[in-house]
Amino acid sequence: MPADPAAFESHRAHLLRVGYRSTGSLVDAEDAVQDAWLRWSALSDAERADVRDVRGFLTTTVARLCLDRLRSAAARRERYVGPWLPEPLLTTGRDDPLAAVVQDEGVRMAAMVVLERLSPPQRVALVLHEALDLPYAAIADVLDCSEATARQHAARARRIVAEAAPPPPAGDAEQAAVLTAFAAALARADHAALVSLLHPDAVYLADGGGTVKAARRPVCGADKVARLLLGFLRRYGPELTTGWTPVLVNGAAGVRTQAGSDLPAGVVTIAVVDGRISGIYQVINPAKLAC
Structure with a gap:
């Protein structure tokens, strides 16, 4: 008997979350x-009947496939021009096919950026441990290493993530209000208001991939970020802030920006801590905006 597509579909959102958190790429996640x-579906009826935990079997299968993709992408990311950000996941509401994927706080952009600090085995070990709380023997099987090494990968990943301390997501209403105030302050070129809305340790990351002009290094500090944004405003004029469309980016408030005469199209989302913006994440690499 052929495999039941409906039964598989019941796991799709979970599997996409695992794939996306593992790779930072929706395309790679969907392929996996x-x-x-x-x-x-290629398994025989008897082989599928022997699988006691279908969700676990499919999760570890996706994880293995993503580990291969991560390893092959490692060299490309080392040559990547400027900061590398995950493909933004844009959703329009509960009926959106990706709505179930972005419910997990782990796919918020700030959390995804921290995962980029991990090696492929560390990242997959962490995602598997969080997704299924798998025993280390099972994680070791996915990573093709010893159980002790799998423990080390997971421990190091947890330590790196803890040290990075990604901010807990703010409430939807708070984040939307801060983003609205930020857009208004930028539109009127109000440096003082921008600084007051930015956390003292705020970080701005722009992913242009070398295809379009973007800051090639993270910009840190409220004053520096504010000055950079005002520099953009002087360069691009009013079109920088007109035509912003509110969207949900990885489940958080964000905007889609329209292309202008010299202005690239893009997607922007923010992280908010204690009512102020701690991170601004802008994706303007055209290759990452098809999703």
């Missing part, structure tokens, strides 16, 4: 999930 379906 599709490959997992092909492998599952």
